[in-house]
Amino acid sequence: MILKNFDINKNINFYLFYGSNGGLISETINKKIKPFFTKNIYQYDEKDILENINDFKESILHKSLFDDDKFIIVNRTTDKILTFVEEIVKKKIGGIKIVLKSGILEKKSKLRKFFEKNNDTAIIPFYQDNTLTTINLIDNFFKKKKIRVSQKIINLIATRSRGDRINLYNELNKINSFAYSDQSLSLDSIKKLTNLSEEYDVSELADQCLAKNKSNTINILNENKLIEENSLIFIRSFLFKLKRLKKFKTDNIKEKNIEKLISNYKPPIFWKDKEIIIKQFKAWNLLEINSLIKKINELEILIKKNTRFSSLIVNSFIYDRIKH
8 A cells, every 4th residue: 555654554564764855764764663673673674585595584484472572673675575565565574664775666677566555564655855844954953953055045955955954954053063163154155065965967968958957057067167177078978869869759750659669768868857858858849858968979089189178168068059
């Protein structure tokens, strides 16, 4: 059955927590499940269980009547663990609660389907925090710590967190330590202190540029200066995405449903990337794509001949793509 993260049911012993918000998954486990277990809390990776499957089954299926309840967390789970899960759920073993943690799972995932349809299991999706939720988390943190901050600082932290609660809390704690020596924090000091997410990588920069998302592209360029060794990586990433887009445009002549084309693409495209690809599809026609592919190939040659100025060349190329 499908639940929300605040609907933890004490009578259900098998959960699948999945999604991009790993911080909220950890927070839910720590606050809503772990307090009921003072000991016998175990964590495994799926890989460890599958490599020692018989020993793991033995430890669960032959639980002593004198044993305390166990809470088992299995990280990085995939469809590979489904057969084991089906067997354990069918046994209806008491005194054990198991939470499987996974990243993004598509609808066709067999593991996801099993947890959705089985009445003895529960599945909870954990999506990225929206801006309002993130701002409230930041605001409450600073109020609790009695640290004075401006709304601009709160907005900056919210923007940089990009919905990742783990990184958000790590950086808020870093700010808290810094604030012991200065209870009034400036915007400049927060800009220098925080690094709430991994730097926007060249793949995301290519995606936003190709979608003609001007504000997002400029924001990425402002946050992360392209260095020489990344210039060629960007060009090749951009070219790969451009050729993929050309295939969608070509196939679209016969199949008019772009979402169906994306769903059937090999290798599979994650659902979180579908929206940006649709924007790219609408931003370019086939003639423009062919012309841009030629331009990219010429640009790569130019960069190789002028490595000292490669970042300037790429920046100029990017701004030309988004200026209209």
